[in-house]
Amino acid sequence: MYISLTNSPADKPRGGAPAGVRTVSSTVVTLGIVSMLTNISSESVSAILPLYITGFLGLSTIAFGVLDGLYQGTSAIVRIAGGYASDRLDQPKWVAFVGYALAAVARVGLLLWSGFAAMTAVITADRIGKGIRTAPRDALITATSDPERLGNAFGVHRMLDNIGAAIGPFLAFLILLVVPDGFHIVFVASLVFATLGVLILGLVVPNVRARRAEARRKVDWRAVVRGPMRRVLAAAGTLGLVTIGDGFVYLVLQARSDFAALWFPLLYVGTNVAFLAFAVPLGRLADRVGRARVFVWGHLGLLAAYVIAVLPLADVAATILCLVFLGAFYAATDGVLSALVSQLAPPDSRGTAIATAQTVVALTRFVSAAGFGVLWFVAGRDAAMIAVAIVLALAIPLVAVLLRPVLHRPAKAEKGGTP
DSSP states (O other): EEEESSSGGGGSOOTTOOOOOOEEEEHHHHHHHHHHHHHHHHHHHHHHHHIIIIIIIIOOOOHHHHHHHHHHHHHHHHHHHHHHHHHHHHHHHHHHHHHHHHHHHHHHHHOOSHHHHHHHHHHHHHHHHHHHHHHHHHHHHHHHOOGGHHHHHHHHHHHHHHHHHHHHHHHHHHHHHHTTTOOHHHHHHHHHHHHHHHHHHHHSSOOOSSSOGGOOOOOOOOHHTTTTHHHHHHHHHHHHOOOOOOOHHHHHHHHHHHHHHHTTGGHHHHHHHHHHHHHHHHHHHHHHOOOHHHHTHHHHHHHHHHHHHSSSHHHHHHHHHHHHHHHHHHHHHHHHHHHHHHEEEGGHHHHHHHHHHHHHHHHHHHHHHHHHHHHHHOOOHHHHHHHHHHHHHHHHHHHHHTTHHHTTGGGGGTTTOOO
C-alpha cells in the first residue's frame, strides 16, 4: 500500500493522484499513530484484566462482571458530550486531548491502587476518556481529508488503530511469559505508550476548526436527528440490535473447537489483524460505490461469522473463517459509519453527529448482548446463534431499503461534505 501524505485536502496534487495512489493527510496518519499507541496501552491492560482482577487481586466473578460492564458501557454514555463540546467550543483537538490525557492518568491509578473501589474509579476514568476523545478525533480526520476520499482516510486511521490493538495483547503476553506475576510491568508499559500518544497529539496534531471564531454558534441538533441522519441512526440502531459481540462468537467456537479453546486469548488479536488488513481496501470501496452501501452490506460478514460458528466445519477452518469475516465486518462498518455521518452532517455539528451515531451503535449492541445471553440460557447455544443469524439476514435488506435515499448519493454532493 502506498500512502501519499498531504497537509490538507487543498494540498492534493493537481489533476489528481496517479493510478494506484491514495492520498491521506499527514494529520490522519499522525492521529492513527496516536490511536495505535493508545490502543497498545489499553489493549495490553484489557487482555490481562480478567486474570488480574480474579486471580491476582482475588475479587469475585461478580466484581469482574460489574467492572467489565463499566469497561464496555461507560464510554457510550459520554460520547455525545465529547462530540457536543468539540462542536460548541470549536476545539476538536483539545477536547480529544482531554480524553486521551484522562485515559493516561488512569494508568497511573493502576500502579498506585488496588481493590474493587480503586479499579472501579480507574476503569471509569479510562472509559470516560475514550468516550470524550472519539468523536472529536473523527471530526479532525474529516476536517483534514478530501471528502471524496473520506472512507480511505478513515480506513488508514483504523488500520493503524488496529495494529495497536493487535500489538497490545502480544506485549502483555510476552511480559507475563517472562515475569509470570509482572502485572505492574504491564501497567508501566501501558502508561509509557499512553503518554507517548498524548505527547504526539499535543505537540504535532494541528487544531483544525470547522468554522471561524466569529461564526461560532450553538450546535444544530436538528441536523443531527433529522433528514438523512435520522435514517442513518435508525439503520445503525437496527443493525446494532442484532450484533451480539465477538465474545459470544468466540465462546461458541470454544465450545465446539479444541483449537479455539487452546488459542482463545488470541482470538481477539486475529479479528484485529483481519480488521487492519481490510480497513483500507473497504474504505476505498466505500468512497467509490457509496458509504451507506458498504456499511449495510458489510453486515454480511457478521452474518457469515454467525453461520460458520454453528456449521459442522473443521475446527481450524471454522475459527479462521470466523475471525476473517468478523474483521471484514468491522472494517466495513466502523470507520465507514463515521465517514458516512461526516458526509451528511454540517461542519458545525459534525462531532455531535458522529458521537450520536456511535452512541446508538454502542447502546443497541449492549442491549443485543444482554438479550442474547438470556436467549442462550433459554434456548441453548446453537439455537440462539441460528435465531440471531435469521433475524440479521432479514434486517440487512430491510435496512438497505430504509437507506435507499442515501445509498446512491455521491460523497461530494452531501451537505457538510467539505471541511
